[in-house]
Amino acid sequence: MAVKEILTELQSLSNEKMMAINTKAGAGKNQFGVKMGDIRNIAKKLKTNHELGLQLWNAGNIEAQFLAILIMKPDLLTAKQLDTMVQQIDFTHVADWFSSYILKDHPAKEALRIQWLKSKNKWALRAGWSLMAGKIARDAGELDLDALLKQLQKEMPKAVPEVQWTMNFALAYIGIHHPAYRKKALSIGEELGIYRDYPVSKGCTSPFAPIWINEMVKRQSK
Template structure:
């Protein structure tokens, strides 16, 4: 597909009622939106396949759904720091923020650095990008040991008092994601959540209580990353038994 064909396909799916529905139901306020659901964009993205040049053209169109499509077409390994900075400054809601963070940023070689840097940003969705990237990075990085992720706990504690809805939700998401990497990080995340619980702000209280509810479940699902350590230890336990 060439650029004009994709734009035409997007306009064929235009639905103004969905723009209103997404805003009322999910709080997704977007400029120049056509009202297309993610599931429909995934169909288009699957048909096209990876295409960096087309992805960049679509982003520069300024059409909201074209920008979402960019996050599905661009190759994560080709993401540059300049592109990340260009894109993050345009985020206007959680949907597009998370689409780029989950699909591209968390899989890029700049993920760690940008998590640290963006966590101090003032704009709501630039700061959210730090923690949405971190939450996704917990799943994207399957080999790093616990020490790398423990470095993020002080940042999570520092930003837990930010009471903006989409920041505090992302901070909570990041804390829960670290706590679901393996049994040891689960224990550490629970400890951190209990430390945050002592903070006075409403946002910190919510972040901590919500995280503890999930991380302390008896059947909490964990990824056992890195698996060469945690899966092997589980197998050893089973065979010893």
Template sequence: MNFEMVMQELETLGKERTKKIYVSNGAHEPLFGVATGEMKPIAKNIKKNQPLAEQLYNTGNYDAMYFAGVIADPKTMTDADFERWIDAAYFYMLSDYVVAVTLAETDIAQEVADKWIASSEELRMSAGWSCYCWLLGNRPDGEFSESKLTNMLEIVENTIHDSPERAKYAMNNFIYTVGVSYLPLHDKAVETAKAVGPVEVKRDKTKSKFLLASENIQKAVDKGQLGFKRKYVRC
């Protein structure tokens, strides 16, 4: 399938209701409103195709950009490619669920994520912390430095309440993911979650939301999910 065919197919699959949901989360035109599950048959047909992924991502169309992440070949992408992608990611569903997920399948994931976390730019920070969540939930514990993750938990504890709104979500999720998916620091993550307490996230038109990592870690413990690892990062 070539670029025009994919765009046509995505347009056909678009639904007004889905489009409204995406817009309410921060997406803007152009977009069709394609449910992610609907993309699977096209992805199966194409498999990995980086040149096509680049064409789709460059459209600025949310659905095309999301699908680009599904068919991307992360192993061929460079640091510069990821900088281009994060620059174009204009809201969190792109930064955290397309760029961060794609980055998590590379060998440069940690170094790029570290750079983004230190950037103090909201969506870069959000993508950086999210990338670690995807990594920790998929790769063996032995691939991570325990002292580095300890240090990162301390950074979260000291800075989460003053961080940009979307970064707060990702940082809170980082505490949870360490607590559930990285066994050597389960206790430390629980301590951090308790020290952090409820995290207030301000939202545009609705009331603030409060995130509580300690409660979610406990729920995962109760369900016997400690040590959980996903088989694949991308669906």
């Protein structure tokens, strides 16, 4: 299928409720409002197709970007391509898919983490802190967690919402995965109060770091 045909199919699946949800979450006019299940069904039909994925990524539509993420081969993307792509993102849900499906296990993720944490681009910074959170959880041996906590304490209050979200993951993961730093992470979370009043659906855990940390630690002890 050509990109034009795929965009036509995506547009035919437009859903007003989904469009309203996306808009509330920060999406602009570059959307059709397609349900994620429908996007995944198209991806299954297309199967892995890296070149088509690259074309879809540049189509200027968030559903096309979701689809591109599902059909591209991450290992074929160079660090330079990833840096360009991350700065083309303009919707938090796309950013999160990009981190989960493309960046999480990419060979260049460590170099990009270091590079993006120095970036002035909010989407690169968001991705950098997402990679940092993952490293804190899985491979924190070389990290100075005390210095990280001081940095988070200083920078989180001033961070733009897109970046603040993944910085909060880093703070929570320090408290969850590193008992020696838990008390300090809890203290910083209480002091900053970020996401203290965040609306949460029944059965879900609040992103407010102290609640999140305590809940995850409690689950680990069961």
